[in-house]
Amino acid sequence: MRFTVLARPGSDPGELRAGASAVIAVGDAASVAAAARACEDPFIVMLGRGVRVRAGASRVVGAVTGEALGVLGGTEHDARTRRFGWMLASAQAGPLPFELTPLAVTAGDMSADTALRGPLDVVAPGMVLAARELLIEPLPDDDVAAAVELCARARAFGRTVTCNPAFACDAAAPDADDRGRAAALRALAERRPELIGAHRLPVGIRRTAVDRAVRLPGGRRERVRTALPQLTVLVHGCCAELAARRARDLAPGATARAIGEGARAADALRAEMRVRGDRYVLLADAANVPDAARLAALVEEIESAAFVAVAAPDTEALNGRCALLALARFPQHVEAAGTTIEAAMTSLAGAASAMRRAVRAPGFVPPAAAHGAPQRRATIVFAAGSAPEIMRLTLTAIVESTRPGDELVAVCAASAETARRIVASFPQIRLETDAVDPLLAGALNRVAGVAARELVVLVADDVLFPSGALERVRAAFARIPALGAAFPAVPGAPGGEGVLDVNYADIAQLRTLAERRAHERARDTEPLDVAVTPALAVTREALHAVGGIDPAFGPTRRGIADLVLRLRAAGYTVARCDDALVHRFDTAVSRNAAAAADAHQPVPAADLAAIARGFDPSSRVPFVAAPPRDPRSLAGSADAQVAIAVAVADAVELERAVRFLAAAARAFDASAPVRIHLLLDGDIAPAEIAARVRPVLAGGGRTMDETVAVRIERVGDLGAWRAQAESQGRLVVAAGHERDALADVRAVGANALRDLLVAVAR
């Protein structure tokens, strides 16, 4: 192939010199055009300032064939990066109709070369092989604008624009003084109205990756390249089987299946949406399964912003003919309702619009969204477990935070007489008690499960809500789409709810700060993936979708973090309201059982992988535990019962007991005629024990209802307890937990637990 090299100052044609008809020094754009006009070769290699051609470039040029080639670009290497060029992404709210998306990798990274070989919107300007006629008119002076124009010209001439990474040169890093570039690009866009951005990624990468906008802490949003989410293709209509087979090639790892028609198809869509997660579902009739390019266009629409939930080629396609759904952007309670695909899709599009999720289908007119909707009424569930003086203070604050129509329920232990008296002094509060759980998880769930209002606010009684704080949390639900849970900021707290820039000496100062913050940070929220706050508001539909607080953890750090994780995985936004500031009393002051239990738990980290996997409704935590199975029906008679005494006096014994319990949980389940009695005869509080023990019991994958029965009780007189226990069945003691009062009771080690039942059988 014959070509001429046009070399800018400081450039070195290297090995291209040998194959070139001529090497002509050029300077500005006019001289390039003049040289091109004077040149007789069909192709021209243009070298930018200071560019040095790398070995192998001449081989690429030699291999070029065909008249269709318009522009061939390669890679520019500097010490830090390798640059391939740009894609023209669409720009919705800018003065230009496109946005230059750079394609670059770090120096030495060759992994993307294969994917980047091929068509590209704009090649890197350092070294370019171009058809001569494309250069006859002067290009813009700015290098980048010139490259955009050159590639646009090639397409206008019906020629190709491609990238071959082997066509490489060394070039300096781009000059940060790019004044005038934006103006040059605008002039170009005005001259070429056809120059509209379409894709952020070149063809070779689109099959495996997406460019996604992510929100960084503090609110800034950046685009991050990430793997293409898993694609499931549901094909309905005639010849769906065949179309589904073809659709499996749309993306690596894509699954496709025929789903029949009518109600069956709608059911299949609902079944597919059972677990949402970060994945796509493409719903198409057999005649309209898109090819890879059309699918890429839909993906581009979906990923154009984090709030786009559905994309379709046009409004008609939105009825299920061809629509791409981003499942993670539909909260779990949103169902594809209807007996046909059309109805199901209509319901989804309507739900998305109502939540201010975008439905991208040309011509689609979303129904008018309700604005200024009344703020939600709340069922406030107040967990009373702190010292009475603290509880009285926080409960009063909560009562003052309620509004007409709210439902206020206090939950306390059945034996907490003082708490009951305090609650009784507020006639508007309904009282529920928990007879079993010192952390009150059962009662909390029971009340939350039957909440009558749109919001469920779970509040521990060691959290003080200053005036207006709850109202501001509540207001967030009226603003933020798909908000599942919101909570106030807690100064110095360890989880996502914690803010570090607030210091105060006393409650009065906190109230002042809270007022100032309400003004300075009005309506500021921070979406989060993890939080451990004992004061949070959850929408009823979200709570019903994911279930209550896992009794395995109770309303402790782990319990709340688990609830937040389920909400996030189920597609709900969870946010800290920075305009609402609350105070959490120190455990030493409040003596709150859950807070004390927290002291022994690490703060869980955000589990992004679990969020991406989505929420499986089978892991929903029921609000009311299944009724305990009758041990007599399981084990025959009371004589068959085995009570294992595990006396615990201090933290060392607790850790030993935990190991024993882990073994017991492996050896037995709820159906076994075994009950473990954790006998507290020291300083450790029952709540602390509960918080430590429950995760161990649940560690085997059983729910709390299914694990071996464990009773935690404080025992003042071990002898009396022994007498009573022995009257009800056989008693053994865990090895290492012996006491004088349990002398001559048989000790059982963790390894010998299974032998217990053998003995019973005998």
Added chain:
Amino acid sequence: MRTHRTHAIVAPWSTAPAAVVDAERLAAVRIEPVLRQRRQALVLDLYLADGDGATVVPLVLADPVTIAERDRDPLVFPAGTPGDDAFAAAVAERVLPHLERLVLSGERIAEHVLMLAASPAFEAARAAGCFGAAPLRESLVRLAPYRYARRFARGRSVRIDAPDAAGGWAVLRDLGPVAVASARRDAADLRWYGDAPVAGDRADVAIVSAGGDPGDAACIVRLDAGGPGDAPSELRSASTVVEVVDPLALDVTISFDPAEGPTRRWFAVERAVEPARRTVPALAFAAAGGSAGRIAVVLGRADGPSRPSADTDEARALVSALAAEGFDAVLAADAGELAGAALVHLFGTRDGRRAREIAAAARRTGAPLAVHAHDDDAAGGGWWGGEVARHCFEYGDDERAVESYLAMLARRAVAVGAASADVRYAPPEANAADADAVLRDAAVVFAATEEEAESIRARTGRRGTIVIAAPLIAGPSAVHDHADRAPIGALVGPDPFALVHAPLAPLANQLLVARCAADAGIPLVLAGPVADASYLERIREFGGPGLILLPGEPSPAVATALYASAAVVIDAAWAGEGGARLAAAALAGARLAISDRRRFTVPGIAARRFDPADTGALTRALGEAWDEALRGPARPDPETFAALAPGAVVRAIVRGYAAIESPVA
């Protein structure tokens, strides 16, 4: 209410006796897609009207994604917006449904107006190209000459007899008495901007149209009669012609730098009052002569020749001085031009890779290497500051976020990627280890202070000679050569100003200086070549209305005049290029405010020092230096003259050469 203090053009204003702060009175909202910090954004102009008048809130910023996600208030109002948080929320309630529809639709957003009530005044203003009603591309070009004229108008009477006079009045009215010629009192304009006073015959500053009569004004700005490029050559020679660039809001708003885009219009400063100049004593340099040998002087910055800084000045001064001494001295561009040199003298090692290449080339030619270290220990906080400071302005999008991040910066609590204040940090391309190796192994190293020498020894393990040499001032920025000082009144106005003269780049820290000067209300002139255009955009964004940008290296004569007129010269660099310009400024009688990272100590010069990360400290130092300067210029001591005398400096350098074994004699 979220607020911003950026893009100061015209603050919110009212034509009513009391500001209209009832959201129900919102009559029109102009919406325009823009680029802000090179990202897509929306600008809103709000027009609220009642029977008594109107309130205009221009340049309300909105991030399109936040409009949909609502994780915070999407609307960020300009500082000075009347009303309270309830007003902001109520306005948002009225505007956001429309914006949401736009954003959720995915359709490309074009400039348009949301009319909520009949607004004849708004429509007339839009037709007239008024700011706040018309597209920014139109209105900014109209206001540009008036924005330029702010440098002449402080505390002076201004008479406007030119198109867009009422807009000009709105731009200038906070500076002093501004009035509009009766013939220019266009009804639509006056109804929009307010009732500008009627001008008399006389004023200190006259802004007139092409054929207008400026009277005996001391300062005359004449607006164009034609289109771009039409400025007649005779006008160009007789006055300062200023070109107005086609705006690309918001990153390029009002700009007079033709490199930023095509020119839309021009105007001329026909007459301007020069700022007060100090007499700068001449520093004589008498060469001893008699030396011989080829010395190649080379800059450690590859872009040193194209983007001159203090190191460029000093290197050029050294070449001139060595040539006068009889050496065959050349300023080499790179390692390829060192052949035949008997000695290679490198200025600055911040680019470790280049320093290593030059050292290797010198070794190949058998020439010893002398190094002017210009070492501010960049890895000890300089690179960090250069990298993170701009993020404090870019990461958040409202004033509270900027203030919060700046407070963190002062505590050195900002980290961006690997750039953390807790550890030594240099970007990989700086090749800091190579730089240290060059400093360690050079035949002779020149340092400005004992502290710098000690730091080099401690960090690099150098055992060889380190000669203490004061900055060499001569050459292009030689303030002592005052014969060819150029007039600068048309560029900077007649008033005292603070000056930063360095390449416009993050390491020079002009962004923080501009912010602090704006806070203190001190007119600031930033002069120097543009090394980073996006950084220039940030400076313009946050620099306030008093900022005067002179992008591009000023001619030696203009630089000389700037130093002789500047009240304060500031160097807030995280890592600088030597002290030649500071020395020149000190000798010119300017007060100095210098980053405490900069190694610059000259006898008799008492500079205000500050932590470059601390805007409070910077503002204080700048204010104190400014107050001192207004009380009287600095008067350099005889010992300062002695220390900075070029002859003495050159002799110290030559003695340093002589201390190494070489053919140079």
